Amino acid sequence: MLFSDLASELAALDARGLKRHRRILETPQGAHVVVDGSEVVAFCSNDYLGLASDSRLTAAAREGAARYGVGAGASHLILGHSVAHHALEEALAQFVNLPRALLFSTGYMANLGIVTTLAGRGDVVFADKLNHASLNDAALLSRAGFRRYPHGDLAVLEKLLAASTARRKLVVSDAVFSMDGDIAPVSGLLRLCERHDAWLVLDDAHGFGVLGATGGGVLQHFGVASGRIIYMATLGKAAGVFGAFVAGEPELIEMLVQRARPYIYTTATPPLLAHALLASLEIIAAESWRRELLARLIHQLKQGLTGLRWRLMPSATAIQPLVIGANDEALRVSAALAAHGVLVPAIRPPTVPQGSARLRISLSAAHSEQDAAQLVEALREVEKES
Numbered sequence: 001m002l003f004s005d006l007a008s009e010l011a012a013l014d015a016r017g018l019k020r021h022r023r024i025l026e027t028p029q030g031a032h033v034v035v036d037g038s039e040v041v042a043f044c045s046n047d048y049l050g051l052a053s054d055s056r057l058t059a060a061a062r063e064g065a066a067r068y069g070v071g072a073g074a075s076h077l078i079l080g081h082s083v084a085h086h087a088l089e090e091a092l093a094q095f096v097n098l099p100r101a102l103l104f105s106t107g108y109m110a111n112l113g114i115v116t117t118l119a120g121r122g123d124v125v126f127a128d129k130l131n132h133a134s135l136n137d138a139a140l141l142s143r144a145g146f147r148r149y150p151h152g153d154l155a156v157l158e159k160l161l162a163a164s165t166a167r168r169k170l171v172v173s174d175a176v177f178s179m180d181g182d183i184a185p186v187s188g189l190l191r192l193c194e195r196h197d198a199w200l201v202l203d204d205a206h207g208f209g210v211l212g213a214t215g216g217g218v219l220q221h222f223g224v225a226s227g228r229i230i231y232m233a234t235l236g237k238a239a240g241v242f243g244a245f246v247a248g249e250p251e252l253i254e255m256l257v258q259r260a261r262p263y264i265y266t267t268a269t270p271p272l273l274a275h276a277l278l279a280s281l282e283i284i285a286a287e288s289w290r291r292e293l294l295a296r297l298i299h300q301l302k303q304g305l306t307g308l309r310w311r312l313m314p315s316a317t318a319i320q321p322l323v324i325g326a327n328d329e330a331l332r333v334s335a336a337l338a339a340h341g342v343l344v345p346a347i348r349p350p351t352v353p354q355g356s357a358r359l360r361i362s363l364s365a366a367h368s369e370q371d372a373a374q375l376v377e378a379l380r381e382v383e384k385e386s
């Protein structure tokens with residue numbers, strides 16, 4: 001009974017073109033990888049600066065292992081908070097120009113920690129419809145009221161805020177939307193939060209390291225600062241390693257230390273990762289050529305794909321989604337590209353809204369102009385074949 005239920009649910013997923021399959025990556029993350037035995041050019045990672053397999057970071061990780069061992073062995077509040085974690089928190093706060101930062105094991109956990117610590121029964125979380133799943137899960141877990149506004153719609157958000165009598169209001173938004181690539185209207189969101197006395201939680205998973213002159217992220221990009229901002233970024237994307245952090249006012253961070261369950265009830269990440277991340281921050285700030293190359297690749301892709309049957313979404317970031325529409329069609333185009341040696345993932349519901357299945361092309365400083373040209377060429381061939 002139990003097992004046949006699961007089997008028929010799985011069969012139904014498969015029938016709707018929604019069953020997920022894991023590819024097996026046999027090389028380090030990068031532009032040219034071996035996947036399931038084949039060499040391909042991949043446009044699938046969030047390794048936007050090409051640092052995930054940088055030899056200086058692997059050397060730093062090795063040095064960190066030699067110095068601190070492999071496991072943290074305890075949670076941060078017991079005896080897992082290493083001098084490497086502490087130094088990284090100080091470096092991160094300085095990097096994003098906020099008073100204090102706190103490491104979390106993952107971005108998913110950081111979002112759960114922020115929202116459940118700051119909001120509960122009687123409070124309200126206001127969320128962009130296209131926010132990352134972790135922010136939605138966080139709102140549900142918090143038991144606060146949960147109001148979602150249409151993507152980027154400040155007018156609707158303002159109405160919701162004005163009508164709310166909640167004790168505490170949290171506006172939460174991706175800074176760069178993970179499946180569309182567009183940037184949130186941060187200044188507008190902040191203005192509304194000031195007017196309606198709300199906190200602004202910004203999830204900069206895809207902006208940290210990439211946006212801003214020195215990779216400081218979305219706040220540097222817009223030149224905004226405010227004590228109301230609760231900034232979250234992940235360290236497994238552009239930073240090339242693993243983990244996440246929250247930055248903001250000292251009282252906010254101290255409250256997370258005291259109350260955030262995904263911070264308290266889990267083992268600290270290996271200190272060797274913090275050691276590698278200290279090296280990563282230096283590279284991110286110093287090597288602006290990585291952001292400049294990325295900008296050139298984005299431009300090249302947009303130019304190369306003009307007039308194609310499928311349209312790129314209006315994104316200025318490394319995330320360049322090509323809208324296909326139907327699930328099976330997106331899978332078919334993705335498979336046809338793979339036959340040309342180019343790997344681009346098809347993203348389907350529930351990750352994106354029904355009818356908006358897409359290829360999520362993600363560019364990286366690990367790519368060369370030749371790689372981008374190969375992608376353009378392959379897409380044009382696949383269009384001709386279909």
Ligand SMILES: *Cc1c(COP(=O)(O)O)cnc(C)c1O
Pocket residue numbers: 105106107108109111132134174178203205206234235236243244
């Ligand atoms: C990847 C991502 C997360 C989760 O971060 P992890 O460190 O991978 O858990 C959170 N928010 C957004 C917008 C993301 O893209």
